[in-house]
Amino acid sequence: MNRTKIRQLLAAQESPGTVRVCGWVRTRRDAKDFSFMEVNDGSCLENIQVIADAEIEGYSRIKQITTGAAVSVTGELKPSPGQKQDWEIQAARISLLGPAPETYPLQKKRHSDEFLRSIAHLRPRTNKYGAVFRIRSELSFAIHRFFHERDFTYIHTPVITGMDCEGAGELFQVTAMDMADPPKTDGRIDYSRDFFEKPAYLTVSGQLEAELMALALGDVYTFGPTFRAENSNTSRHMAEFWMVEPEMAFCDLAEDMDNAEAFIKHVTAQVMKNCASDIDLFARFVDKTLLQTLEHIADSEFIRIAYRDAVDILSRANDRFTYPVHFGADLQTEHERFLVETHFKQPLIIHDYPRSIKPFYMRVNDDAETVAAMDMIVPRIGEIIGGSQREERLDVLEARMEETGMNKADYGWYLDSRRYGSAVHSGYGLGFERLLMLLTGIANIRDVIPFPRTPGNLEF
């Protein structure tokens, strides 16, 4: 008999009669002539309650059916007399598929996030991490659907790259040479004998390639892994994380902000709707204000404010900050959070930043002092999206590259996109894990990805 997922069983309008579920035992309680079991199969947060009378097939092994054991249960789905659930299974037969000896680390008690990180191969079996990873999946799908419905083309930009992009942070290098004894010429490593015949790195962003694709296909987006070798052990950074990078031809900064705002609202609302019980877990146990925050994001109109005006507001509160603010300063998380949590109490988008603190590809404004950049700021996280209108004018772009000391010869292909049929275009980047932190209230980025990669951590 085929198994039915618990998620489907619990949504039943009427009993289908006899069903089979497979899953893992969360708890078992024995009475005199029968046992209760709570079984979870990962399809949803909720367990199904199983009543096993002592005379049924398989009951003789009931003592071995401990927390963590895998079981198959066949029986009738019946309305539950209990308060906590609508349905329960009156078991006719129980099979122990895989026992879980006493050493099983996930016995029924609260475990710290630190401990669970050390057993990341088992933590998805807990309520909390099961919920995180279901939300992660649903959010991924909501992102794809948002762009698919708007006729965006999903593109895969390369992970291994020959360029160091904007010099944003440290790069991982990739090689197929024997590192202990690389081929050398005149005492220097001879990369012409490596796999790609030159030095190779892990990408920090797919943006430049996405621009090439947007200037052919119109609206495109990436959703893929990116890498930073920054040796910082914070709760907000990982060496490997996923980014979403839309890029839109014939789109200016205002339309870029419109899209980003619609995007965040849409996927937030989708996840709230489709993962209601998983989100509720975090609202109860992780962040009491979560639902309020998310509803506010989904429903309110975002403030839009020029960097210059944001700096005016911030500099009047400079005595609160570790880093005082002035025009030309990069905004820190403390400033962003002040604006969003204290001053406006509403999500906001800051635009038109000084050119001196932004990368070469952002479009220079008519004032020559600022560029058409934008950052979206949300409560608790700070910046969640960074984007810009791109410099589409070949001469201005070349001047910017020279100004920032880049080697134009390495970017001939990028400049070609401005040489032939150039057009206004814009895009943005979303840190996928940052959005998951926002949606769950989880404070440490290592807890929203199955197997985090940070300095010294390469297990599993």
Added chain:
Amino acid sequence: MNRTKIRQLLAAQESPGTVRVCGWVRTRRDAKDFSFMEVNDGSCLENIQVIADAEIEGYSRIKQITTGAAVSVTGELKPSPGQKQDWEIQAARISLLGPAPETYPLQKKRHSDEFLRSIAHLRPRTNKYGAVFRIRSELSFAIHRFFHERDFTYIHTPVITGMDCEGAGELFQVTAMDMADPPKTDGRIDYSRDFFEKPAYLTVSGQLEAELMALALGDVYTFGPTFRAENSNTSRHMAEFWMVEPEMAFCDLAEDMDNAEAFIKHVTAQVMKNCASDIDLFARFVDKTLLQTLEHIADSEFIRIAYRDAVDILSRANDRFTYPVHFGADLQTEHERFLVETHFKQPLIIHDYPRSIKPFYMRVNDDAETVAAMDMIVPRIGEIIGGSQREERLDVLEARMEETGMNKADYGWYLDSRRYGSAVHSGYGLGFERLLMLLTGIANIRDVIPFPRTPGNLEF
């Protein structure tokens, strides 16, 4: 005025009146008092025809509006008197956004795939590559939707890994050390001073991690990049490619084959439906038998045959093969294609291979000679999916690891999944680009990914 995508215009039931389109000029022909232009915006294969009378705004620059130029056209959408299209735009105003000087490499003529590969940053602007990348996107979405509808959880397995998995092909190594002068202890590289404090590699498969997740969440799948440093310049291999790896708890080999067959049929049918005109391009210019092949895949029941029986059939035709077949031999593409194209003339799944030629994690059958493996074979490509039921018995798995010379200590976390709540489970891997080759008839894998990574090729 907002732009409308050409895809939407061409699907119009009635004229919305005045519209604005933005795109790139494919051709322009001048008559005495007016010009015709074909404009493409990447939203679909088809161009929109634009009629520009000499007196309209912007016409004075018409000579600069050459092939490849970016334009904005405002005008009335009218039924076209021409045979080739339903709608055309009677322009009221044309703006040249970005010219394309004579050096533009994509002048209107046929270009070889080799040449286009050398300008991979511009080739998405051609009909053929625009179509490939739209199909790639639609296929991606069809894959996500297939699994989402079946309540699978989409998971992201790590790209950077500490294990060399099954030793499948060569690995790329990843480092944050200065390769020219890595820290050494006693003359040997001291990896404890590298970013992860031990050697790191790029993943060749997310399967083992997916197994951990399946044994918590039930049904899961990955869709992400994988890497092989094989120094082989073939039309079927790349260093970086995308894989889809479903993994299902409480699922045996027969159900695994059922899922794989349903999956291939479903996504093939979806792409044929949603990318009809793009697929038609390949059916006309690349592979005349394409539609027939794809309909056959979507509609026919796949043959299932044990490896032993397949070898019987093949060995009777051994005089045709470069590599004669016997029990225990790995099947080559020539054998697979003989079975699917000549013998059965139908897609097939070969199952229960000799254990000696399969990896340690595949479940040992009761005959002790074979394992519960399966490969799906399709026309022109050969193997497109490889999968198996996984060895869920701790003692058998450990014996297999010892037998194949693996260090069990490195896989404690993997063995834990059999130590605690182990269960029957199965999965498979699909080479995403191989499937794209099947769907388009394209013969070289470098032509179905935007920026291919192969030995010596790391541009863009």
